[in-house]
Amino acid sequence: MTQQTVSVLLVEDDEIDIMAVKRAFRKLKSANPLVVAHDGEEALAIMRGQSEKSAPSPRLLLLDLNMPGMGGIDLIREMRNDPALKETIVFVLTSSNLDRDRVDAYDLNVAGYIVKTNVARDFLELVTMLDHYWRVVEFPT
Secondary structure (H helix, E strand, O other): OOOOOOOOEEEEEOOHHHHHHHHHHHHHOOOOEEEOOHHHHHHHHHOOOOOOOOOOOEEEEEHHHHHHOOOHHHHHHHHHHOOOOOOOOEEEOOOOOOOOHHHHHHHOOEEEEEEEOHHHHHHHHHHHHHHHHHHHHHOOO
């Protein structure tokens, strides 16, 4: 098994959270490219190749739910209805601890639902978990 580079698309509108995720990637020396979108519309444009930013497949989304414009649940619905995007791996990364949000996310086949509590510690643990994840998971070519 050869390790494959996975593009990570962080969809987040909070600059502090963005900086914390970037710091965690640097600290763990992740070789996977990290691209940032600030809302659902920008994320769709990136994934559909309609942006100057690029996040080629295979890709994994780290997705906040509560964003201006197109929020996280709406973005996942749009992706699941798009044949080119429907199999994108999505981890929800949110401050929402509402059961309704968790149910909606898992109904849309997210890989995980992570509630942000301690930003620095949580993001370091998240990137460590993802590092292990893409080392053992086989992605389609």
